[in-house]
Amino acid sequence: MNILDVQWHDKDELIYRLRTVQLKGKHPVPDNSDLEQTIYPYLDANIQLVKIRTEFLSLPQTYILQENIQRIRELKYLLGKMGYNIHELNGYIVFTVEDKTQPDGVKAYTLMPTVVELSIEADSSPHFLINDGMHRITDAHISHTIPQMILISGVKYPYYAYPIRGGFNDVQLREDIPEGFIKKWHRYYPKEEYTKLYRRFESAFENVGDQRGHFIKPNK
Numbered sequence: 001m002n003i004l005d006v007q008w009h010d011k012d013e014l015i016y017r018l019r020t021v022q023l024k025g026k027h028p029v030p031d032n033s034d035l036e037q038t039i040y041p042y043l044d045a046n047i048q049l050v051k052i053r054t055e056f057l058s059l060p061q062t063y064i065l066q067e068n069i070q071r072i073r074e075l076k077y078l079l080g081k082m083g084y085n086i087h088e089l090n091g092y093i094v095f096t097v098e099d100k101t102q103p104d105g106v107k108a109y110t111l112m113p114t115v116v117e118l119s120i121e122a123d124s125s126p127h128f129l130i131n132d133g134m135h136r137i138t139d140a141h142i143s144h145t146i147p148q149m150i151l152i153s154g155v156k157y158p159y160y161a162y163p164i165r166g167g168f169n170d171v172q173l174r175e176d177i178p179e180g181f182i183k184k185w186h187r188y189y190p191k192e193e194y195t196k197l198y199r200r201f202e203s204a205f206e207n208v209g210d211q212r213g214h215f216i217k218p219n220k
């Protein structure tokens with residue numbers, strides 16, 4: 001990876017953009033199912049940058065791919081040489097890399113702190129549930145780092161998957177995905193229901209990733 005340029009954006013712009021993040025798809029207007037509305041789950045939520053020890057976090061998935069951890073470690077190293085700590089950004093960055101598949105030979109990516117939501121489950125248990133940035137948090141956990149993250153509370157719409165009991169102790173670090181291996185336990189079934197709770201960070205930031213999970217083909 002060859003990073004050509006990095007642009008840093010401060011905390012205020014980060015929070016402003018987070019408030020414009022949309023839920024996936026359209027949602028019926030209450031009392032009028034013929035009309036649809038766009039939902040902004042963080043519009044009125046409490047958003048802050050905090051540091052939390054990784055053992056206090058809850059993960060919504062059952063495995064982490066080693067290949068992706070290696071990629072984030074490489075990115076951490078390269079950005080570190082340029083003066084940026086991926087575990088303490090105090091805002092967010094947009095970095096540009098060489099990409100020969102693009103017409104102009106470059107592509108820009110957004111990197112922001114890991115997003116964690118305070119989720120209160122049916123048994124009244126509170127969870128700092130990782131929403132986005134699983135591989136960065138895993139790197140922080142492995143390297144005994146207390147990372148800076150975005151903590152969001154007061155969200156009316158729950159994250160689309162349940163927290164895994166046991167934290168990192170119940171999450172597997174894998175080289176492949178066995179056929180039939182379950183990544184997440186979704187709150188609603190069938191698929192078209194739970195995907196409505198997916199937070200579309202792409203609606204507010206450039207190239208931060210899109211929905212994964214069911215689009216990853218298992219290795220046999």
